[in-house]
Amino acid sequence: MISRRKALRAGAGFAALATVGAPSILHAQTKTLKITTWGGKWGEVMKATVLPAFEKEFKCTVSADQAFPFLPKLQVSPKNEPIYDVLHANSNEQWNAVVEGLVMDKITAKEVPNIADVYPYAVSDKIVGVTIFTSAIGLGYRTDKGLTKPTSWKDLADPKLAGARGGYLIPVNSLGQAHLMMLGKVYGKGLTDLDAAYKALEALKPIKLVDFTGQMEKMLLSAEVSMGVIHDSGVYRYEGANMQPVDFASPSEGVLALEQVLNVTPGSKVKELAFAYIDYMLRPDVQKQLAEAVWYSPANKKVKLDAKYDAKLLTTPEKVATLIQPDWKWYNARREDIDARVTKILKG
Amino acid sequence: MTNTARPSPIAWLIAPAGLLFVLFFVMPFAVMTAMSFYSGNPVTNPNAFLTTRHYERFILDTAGIFHEALWSTLRIGLVTTIVSLLIGYPLAHWMARMQSRLGHALVLMAVIAPMLTGIVVRTFAWMTILQDKGVINTTLIQWGLIEKPLPLMYNEFGTIVALVHIYVPFMVLTLTGVIGRIDERLEQAARSLGAGRLRAFVEVTLPLSLPGILAGSLLVFALSISAYVTPSLMGGTNVLTLPMLIAQQVGTSFNPNFAGALGVILLLVSLAIVVAYNRILARLSGEQGMA
The missing domain is CATH 3.40.190.10 (Periplasmic binding protein-like II)
Structure with a gap:
């Protein structure tokens, strides 16, 4: 015959086992x-x-x-x-x-x-x-440097901005890659006109290049650059924060997605x-x-x-219509050649 | 009868270090080398085949950037090592010969203190000092000494300044230990026999400290040529090193095979330089195989 004490002990043991086992059972089901x-x-x-x-x-x-x-x-x-x-x-x-x-x-x-x-x-x-x-990739600029709000991608090439314009290390940053294609569209026959893009890139020197967008935000905020390629969210997120004198401009040729x-x-x-x-x-x-x-x-x-x-x-559909989507399949297939070419252009 | 064939029980104490070395250096390096001879990842891609094309790509360098990147990496490594040695040696000598224990402790703390901060933080600190709108350029422009910012950053100069700052403690700590063990009486004996301070240093202390110079230089050289964060942040477009290219290949070009080949090439070239350096210093000091 099972005594009361034995029954209680057995019950407690079973409860303990169930408690220990429960999480693993739950985990198996989740x-x-x-x-x-x-x-x-x-x-x-x-x-x-x-x-x-x-x-x-x-x-x-x-x-x-x-x-x-x-x-x-x-x-x-x-x-x-x-x-x-x-x-x-x-x-x-x-x-x-x-x-x-x-x-x-x-x-x-x-x-x-x-x-x-x-x-x-x-x-x-x-x-x-x-x-x-x-996000829309366009131009970020300082509002305290006497610049008029850029209206075209060509405004980045303004001689006044020599050494004070910012871009990206193209081999490592997709904003830089998209910008390169946009240079082909603005100065040549279209997004895939690499020769025109390379020529336009050469004309942007001297340019300060960074490898990630956070760095571009810092360069704009510290006035290390007066204008640079950046996505709208990288500028708007500082709105209201200490009244930063930076703003975003959507060029008339379109913004990159x-x-x-x-x-x-x-x-x-x-x-x-x-x-x-x-x-x-x-x-x-x-x-x-x-x-x-x-x-x-x-x-x-x-x-x-x-x-x-x-x-x-x-x-809105109207605003969305200004978005330009690069053909990344096309770009990635030529990437090695592009990387080598832009590295040579921008070095030195 | 001797029992020299049997390893000492103490030898087993190096087993964990040996295991770590095999697990975290030998095996990854073997995998990286194997990958560098494949067209893709043979584990996940059944169509991957054996090839030497990654090495050919580097050797032929039709892009015209890889050889320059290798040379740039070695140049930055060599200059950083030489400057670190020139700054570190006098400091290490002073520390090693310091009589005051308190003074020694304070200088040691000053040397070690920068190492308590991360490399990224220290590099960002250098950026705020050297950039065009940085402390130096802003001050000089405000004082009317210059009109345009001096090119202190976005080049090899800025990269080397930051690297030297980061790696000087490694040089100092290595040299201090070696110089501290040199018997000061040898230098005193040379001077009592008529040698001047400079001659006693050049002919007695300097040769005896060569093992420290060798160890410190190799350490700083190895760290400099493998540096990634500092050249990336300080160099801008004007600096492209092999570690930066390797990171590009893995992180954004998604070509680990070519990255593996670049890693093997960097290691082989560095090993060749280290062996040559070791031999030259061994010959200079009249010893053999110091490292």
């Missing part, structure tokens, strides 16, 4: 979505609200990698068990990834219903995956969840929250931003 995402303010909002809400709604955990660059890590991970389920990257990197079979070449409204509400640029033939936001693109890896074991994540990121409320946090233009047409953001970001 799916994990592995994504890449940016750091900074974007990363703060993602980790504080956007991702926890997604985890709660879809009963999963999200493992977010913020340590850029992501593509080399995806390159060395097995294709049938990729390190990421969703790759968040700029468009040029997505094109590199699709050539190597690391991401899907097309995502449609069938997998991600909110695609039905995005502007055409978000899923155009210049995009692999889905654009969730875009700096798309934030999400794509799914073909070998992902949680594809449904990955598509659900992209769909979630395209929801108007999520788009509004992130767009206003970092001054990105939302890809979803239905998003209604507060007036302050709506006035400056690309939120």
Whole structure:
């Protein structure tokens, strides 16, 4: 016969075992979505609200990698068990990834219903995956240097700006690469007119070059450059912060698109969840929250931003029409030659 | 009967270090070398094939930038090493001969203090000093001494200034240990036999400190030629080194195979220089195989 004490002891032991075992059982049932995402303010909002809400709604955990660059890590991970389920990257990197079979070449409204509400640029033939936001690449300038607001990309070549204009190390920065193509359009026959672009690049010397946009922001803020190539969010995010004398100008020839693109890896074991994540990121409320946090233009047409953001970001079909999307497939195929040529042009 | 064939039990103490060396140097280097002879990643890409094209690309250098990048890397490494030695040796000598313990401790702290700050932070500090709108140029322009900013940054000069600042402590600490072990009485004996201060230093102290010069120089040279952050931030477009090219190939061109070939080339060239340097210094000091 089992005594009361024995029964209690057995019960306590069972309860303890259940307590210890429970998390692992729960863990086994909870799916994990592995994504890449940016750091900074974007990363703060993602980790504080956007991702926890997604985890709660879809009963999963999200493992977010913020340590850029992501593509080399995806390159060395097995294709049938990729390190990421969703790759968040700029468009040029997505094109590199699709050539190597690391991401899907097309995502449609069938997998991600909110695609039905995005502007055409978000899923155009210049995009692999889905654009969730875009920035406009134009000219940032100091308002305290007696400069008139630039209206053309050609204004960067003004002799007054010798040594006080800023650009990017083209081999390492997609804004620099996009700007090079724009020089072909402005001074030659089009975005692919590299000869005209090289000639125009030569004429921009002396120019201060940096390798990432954060550095360009610092150069503008410290007046190390008076005008430089930059994306609108890199200037607008300082609005109201100590009344910085910097502003953004959209040249009349058009602004270049700096798309934030999400794509799914073909070998992902949680594809449904990955598509659900992209769909979630395209929801108007999520788009509004992130767009206003970092001054990105939302890809979803239905998003209604507060007036302050709506006035400056690309939120209407007319404003979106000023976006120029470079052909990254074309560019990446010629990249080695371009890198060598621009390095020689800009050195010395 | 001797038991010299059996390793001492103490020898096992180096096993963790050996294991670390194999795991974090030999194996990655072997993988990198193997990758440099493939067209792609053979693990994930079944179509990857063996090739020497990455080495051919470097050797033929049709782009006209790779040889210049190698030379630039070695030039920056050599100049940084020489300047660090010229700054570090007198300081190390002074420290080693200092009688006051407190004084020695204070100077040692002054030498080590910059190492407590990260390289990126120190490089950004140099940027605020040397850039066109930096402390030096702004002050000189305000005083009316110059009209246009001096080219202190975005070139090899700025890169070397920042690298020397970062690596001088390595030179000083290495030299101090060696000079401190030189018997001061040897120098005193030379002087009592009629040698002047300079001759006693050149003929006694300097040759005896050559192992320290060799070790310190190799350390600074190795660190300088592999530096990435400082040349990237300080050099602008005028400086392109092999580590910068390697980072480009991995991080933005997504060509780890060519990056591997560049890594192998940098190591082989550096090894050749180190061996030559070792032999020259060994001959100068009349010893063999100091390192």
